[in-house]
Amino acid sequence: MMDNKTFIIAGIIIALLIGVVAVFLASGDPDGLESTALVVQGQKSITGDTPSDAEIEEDLNGKFAYSSPMPDYSLGESMGPAGGLIAIVFGTIFAFLIVLGLAYGIKVAGKSTKPNQ
């Protein structure tokens, strides 16, 4: 049976490989929610292709706006695919570390409050 260390390394490598492949091969078509927005706005039929100039109209009145540091998993047009790779690799490792850190922290905190368990 695979030990913990090998399991973590193998898991991270698989996740990173998926992310790297995604940068080059992921479909640029809108997702289900965006497609639905285009359908209800009359820019796309349900089963038809998405026109290349289709753009979701957003009513920002009463809505919150936020600019993320790496929008759309990229570091901007100038960086191209390299920026996408950096963003995905960073995100995958960050997701791993934040979940591991929080889960570990919760277990440690739980132990110190319940010394008998």
Place this chain on the structure above:
Amino acid sequence: MHIPDAFIPIWQGAIYWIIALVFVALALRWARNEMSEEKLPLVAVLAAGIFALQSFNLPVSMGTSGHLVGGALAAIILGSPFAAVFILTLVLIVQGVLFGDGGITTMGANIINMGVIGGFVGFYSFKGLMGVTKNMPVSGFIAAWLACLIPALACAVEMFLAGTFPLQEGLVAMGIYHAAIGVIEGIVTVAAIYLITSVRPDLVDTGVKTTKGAGA
């Protein structure tokens, strides 16, 4: 299915956040009491895998693409819908804050749809189907497919309440697209369960192993 900030008014987003936080608190309690320390690597690797898989949009025809959400996968593998809430909440925070994938005010709604509804639908339909069919691939596929479709329908209702989509048109389009995207969810979920149970059966709580033995 990541709802951007522009799709829900702030006050409605706040209501979803409050509901989501109740489930997040329950998920933290699950992590403290139920999650064994041996499973920490699995939980973290699942989060990395789900993050990566969520960035991989695959075409599903109809000018649309979709990716794994992972609620069913996390819940089935770790044996609790709260595992899905725990992992998906953290993945959604990373996606929303760093990458602008899903909004900030709408994060509560996204946690409810993908983590809570996806996790609960995936977990309990898998459990029910396993009891009837004793077949992991069939149960996993249908459970994951439902865990993609039902949250999408919930999302359509939220979009209606927000005044972003008309109800019927939104339900029909969201339903059709996510019925197709759910096939990806089903295939990837079954493949991941198979892979993880093959290398580390001790970490997995699906009942697959027990059922296999009992069903022989």
